[in-house]
Amino acid sequence: LVATEDAKTGAFAVRKGPSVPNAPRAVQKSGSRPDETKNTDEVLQLEKFEVTAIGQNYVNQDAIQAKRSYAQIYDSISQDDIGKLPDVNIADSFRRIAGISAVNDEDEGRFVLARGIHPSLNHVTFEGMAVATHDAFGGGGRNVNLETIPASSVRRLEAFKTFTPNMDGGSIGAYLNLTTRSASDRKGVYAVAGASIGYYTQRDVPGRNHPPSTRAQLAYGQNFGANDRFGLMISVEDFRKSRDQVKIIQDGYSYFNAAGASTGTPLNGNGYAAPNQFRWYVYNNDLSRTGINAKFEFNPSSRFRSYLSFYRFRQQDDEDRHGHQIVSLTGMSGQAATRGTYASGRSEVSFTHNDIRRKLDGAHYHAEFTPGSVHKVTVDAAYSETRYLNSTPFIGFRTPANALLGLTYDSGALIQTYRFNNGGAAAFLGNPANYALDNYNHRELKTEEYVQNHRITYGYNRQGEQGPWGFEMGADFKRLDRRVNIDRYNWANTSFRLSSASRTLAYTPPGRAEPFLFLDDVGFGGLFKGGTGTGFTLAQPSSFEQSAEGDFKYIEDITATYLMGTYQTKRFRAIGGLRYEDVQATAKTFRRLVAPVPDQFVPIDVPTGYDNLLPSGTASYELTTRLWLRAGVSRSVGRPDPSDISTLERVSADAARESSLC
Numbered sequence: 001l002v003a004t005e006d007a008k009t010g011a012f013a014v015r016k017g018p019s020v021p022n023a024p025r026a027v028q029k030s031g032s033r034p035d036e037t038k039n040t041d042e043v044l045q046l047e048k049f050e051v052t053a054i055g056q057n058y059v060n061q062d063a064i065q066a067k068r069s070y071a072q073i074y075d076s077i078s079q080d081d082i083g084k085l086p087d088v089n090i091a092d093s094f095r096r097i098a099g100i101s102a103v104n105d106e107d108e109g110r111f112v113l114a115r116g117i118h119p120s121l122n123h124v125t126f127e128g129m130a131v132a133t134h135d136a137f138g139g140g141g142r143n144v145n146l147e148t149i150p151a152s153s154v155r156r157l158e159a160f161k162t163f164t165p166n167m168d169g170g171s172i173g174a175y176l177n178l179t180t181r182s183a184s185d186r187k188g189v190y191a192v193a194g195a196s197i198g199y200y201t202q203r204d205v206p207g208r209n210h211p212p213s214t215r216a217q218l219a220y221g222q223n224f225g226a227n228d229r230f231g232l233m234i235s236v237e238d239f240r241k242s243r244d245q246v247k248i249i250q251d252g253y254s255y256f257n258a259a260g261a262s263t264g265t266p267l268n269g270n271g272y273a274a275p276n277q278f279r280w281y282v283y284n285n286d287l288s289r290t291g292i293n294a295k296f297e298f299n300p301s302s303r304f305r306s307y308l309s310f311y312r313f314r315q316q317d318d319e320d321r322h323g324h325q326i327v328s329l330t331g332m333s334g335q336a337a338t339r340g341t342y343a344s345g346r347s348e349v350s351f352t353h354n355d356i357r358r359k360l361d362g363a364h365y366h367a368e369f370t371p372g373s374v375h376k377v378t379v380d381a382a383y384s385e386t387r388y389l390n391s392t393p394f395i396g397f398r399t400p401a402n403a404l405l406g407l408t409y410d411s412g413a414l415i416q417t418y419r420f421n422n423g424g425a426a427a428f429l430g431n432p433a434n435y436a437l438d439n440y441n442h443r444e445l446k447t448e449e450y451v452q453n454h455r456i457t458y459g460y461n462r463q464g465e466q467g468p469w470g471f472e473m474g475a476d477f478k479r480l481d482r483r484v485n486i487d488r489y490n491w492a493n494t495s496f497r498l499s500s501a502s503r504t505l506a507y508t509p510p511g512r513a514e515p516f517l518f519l520d521d522v523g524f525g526g527l528f529k530g531g532t533g534t535g536f537t538l539a540q541p542s543s544f545e546q547s548a549e550g551d552f553k554y555i556e557d558i559t560a561t562y563l564m565g566t567y568q569t570k571r572f573r574a575i576g577g578l579r580y581e582d583v584q585a586t587a588k589t590f591r592r593l594v595a596p597v598p599d600q601f602v603p604i605d606v607p608t609g610y611d612n613l614l615p616s617g618t619a620s621y622e623l624t625t626r627l628w629l630r631a632g633v634s635r636s637v638g639r640p641d642p643s644d645i646s647t648l649e650r651v652s653a654d655a656a657r658e659s660s661l662c
Helices: 056-068 090-094 425-429 521-531 540-548
Strands: 002-005 012-015 074-078 100-105 108-114 123-126 156-160 175-179 189-198 213-224 230-249 278-301 304-333 339-372 375-398 407-410 417-420 436-460 469-492 552-568 572-593 600-624 627-634 649-651 657-659
Touching (some): 090 100, 090 156
Antiparallel strands (some): 156 175, 213 230
């Protein structure tokens, strides 16, 4: 037998070779016929077989093959042989690629950074087509939120770090692409199922009676019809995670001179930073994430291939956030490098409920027509939409500033600590009657984005079948429609005390000696009675103004054409060309007239537009079968966020413009 390894694929082929002199012969069994005893290379009738890697070896081999097929600087991560990526969402999986990291919220990735560049400067696609986004928390940025997409929904995550003319000009950090599974990936029926169960929560934190966290996923694919011309792939996942946790947040500092007077900034201070607040939060959170994506394929011949795909992803966060903090510390004395004494402070108790619902839906039609071995026409039409809904009531109580809450801090350790200067501080801090209602507001945020993306391309000799030269040209159109609407209601009740709506739970968080005060949100709601409770009044001017000042609608049309040439030999490949993009956008926002009570908001349209000619080139050279040299140069454009164009314009009472960016 002769075994050989394919230098490019890594597969081993074993073939029947010439007889080896003095090789051992098969042993004849007793009672067997003479013709049953044969030479070993006669018994083995197998001409060829492949040794296929599975598990993590499959992941690595698949990624290497994908990397070799591109001239750009490119990396990817693929599913393993049981059909799942190693993380629960897409952002977490992307960070396993060199040069890519994730921006976390809580314990999961949300956005992706490439080479340390801001996430809004990446271009993210689903099967090569633009995907809608609602930014982080329904904002006006271009950050593509990948937290909503289950990891099991994709086959490969791709990161292009050098760019070619057929890519969107908004790629600066990286061009990130999510490729889904296909029924054509494997012959016959493909079915994978998985499930897991466990706990994510801090069990000693008071909160909800959480059930165990669970994850279940199923993928099914099959080709059918004459010559397997039809294919169907469906992937489904359900993920539920419950957790309680406590956070110690240390993020505020004050600066003083040698006499103890505040300087506001460190520039004129004594060189020491003094922590000016000590904050603790108890979180109770239930998260659910569901996703389904399906792909129907129609491949009647080798000259025509097509598919129609759909995806539908949902995520809901149901979070209670209890806060108890010491803030507004003033009156510095005896300050040193890591110590100082404040004369007074105040305490706050708060409750926030976040009911956050995220939705992402989309559809994509793709067709490839290959009339000859060197000609290829592709047509794509895609639609994507996202909705972000956040209903957030906030209730805040505070004490007046009091010398009993003066303290001495120590910032020398990892967790900053303090001790009160007065013996009665703990009793004052823990008495709900000392806390008056400072702020009760309810905020409803709704963000929607609708994206259309259409493309047509023609390529000639892209694979080098007829000589080294080839080219591709194409046209691309994308429309982005972002809408943000805020409704806010502010209520006041100067006589309401925390003692009317407090909850007794015996819990002392780490980093402090005094028990944590909890607000009873259900009891508070019973006394509020939808605004009809005793003493509650709606602050109408501020409610109206804060509802209107963040609303906008932004529409952006990007029309692009490109032409690129290719050159390739056995070891060398190069791609270069030009991309032209024309951007026309209109923001519908408000001009705020300051003076009447409440302020007046006049609708205005803000048109804008720009165009760019974007050259790019990239090349790769195979030094050895295991060593490649790649280089690329390109020009990209950093597009402004929708909120940058949709900025509120503020005009004073005498009609003099105060600020066009506020």
